[in-house]
Amino acid sequence: MTRKATLFALLLGTACASPAPVTVHTVPRAAPAPAVSTPPPVTAAEQGPFQPNAYLRACYGIRVSNSPLVDEEGWVRNYKPIVMVNGVPLAAAPANDVCLTSGFGQRFGRRHDGIDLQSRPAGTIYAAAPGRVIEARVSTGYGNMVLIDHGKGVYTRYAHLAYIQPGVQKGEKIGFGQPVGFMGSSGNATAVHIHYEILTGNYNNPRGSKGLSPRDPFSFPPYEYAQAY
Numbered sequence: 001m002t003r004k005a006t007l008f009a010l011l012l013g014t015a016c017a018s019p020a021p022v023t024v025h026t027v028p029r030a031a032p033a034p035a036v037s038t039p040p041p042v043t044a045a046e047q048g049p050f051q052p053n054a055y056l057r058a059c060y061g062i063r064v065s066n067s068p069l070v071d072e073e074g075w076v077r078n079y080k081p082i083v084m085v086n087g088v089p090l091a092a093a094p095a096n097d098v099c100l101t102s103g104f105g106q107r108f109g110r111r112h113d114g115i116d117l118q119s120r121p122a123g124t125i126y127a128a129a130p131g132r133v134i135e136a137r138v139s140t141g142y143g144n145m146v147l148i149d150h151g152k153g154v155y156t157r158y159a160h161l162a163y164i165q166p167g168v169q170k171g172e173k174i175g176f177g178q179p180v181g182f183m184g185s186s187g188n189a190t191a192v193h194i195h196y197e198i199l200t201g202n203y204n205n206p207r208g209s210k211g212l213s214p215r216d217p218f219s220f221p222p223y224e225y226a227q228a229y
Helices: none
Strands: 082-085 088-091 099-102 105-107 110-112 115-118 124-126 131-139 143-151 154-164 179-183 194-200 213-215
Touching (some): 088 143, 143 179
Antiparallel strands (some): 099 115, 143 154, 154 179, 154 194, 194 213
8 A cells, every 4th residue: 555554552451551662541540459359450461563554445446335435546534543432442444454345334235234354465353452352253154253342332343254363262351453363254255354343232132242233433533642641
């Protein structure tokens, strides 16, 4: 990409992550008095190497369904590489050097619950924010799929992976930018790509992740550094 640029990772979990070029600072809070019934504090998982691209382009030479507004060269207008969802900073696209093949919304008479991204050659897919893996399995439709709980009722899904990264399994913590798998075409997919969803709600419902509300990644406000203070 001629206009490719990267942002340093600006995300942390509820506790300090590993050193990074830029980190989000929060107002310190007084530690509660120790109690016998209080479990030890949970530290955040190590931050990964992912640095989100500052721009996103629609894939050239194909019809992009549900495309957001793009300029004359195909770059998504007003693209926000890191967005705020219920107070949680998330990468709007969980991979580098990708282009958009499909956006969010109605597509061929059905609702498309996320965005589709493609790269050639296929690349690594990364966690969009720190969290805990609550699903890492094979799904009939999604293929190799990972679902991460980021807290505050915010979740992300990564589908059609060629494989799930070793060590990424249910119950494990994951840091921002840690690999979750590799772009693929498993499940109900016609080409190699990543299907990425941002979801909100309460996972503890009778339908699990299907009871969550899919959200358009391009609809959220941008992350602002000042929000961390």
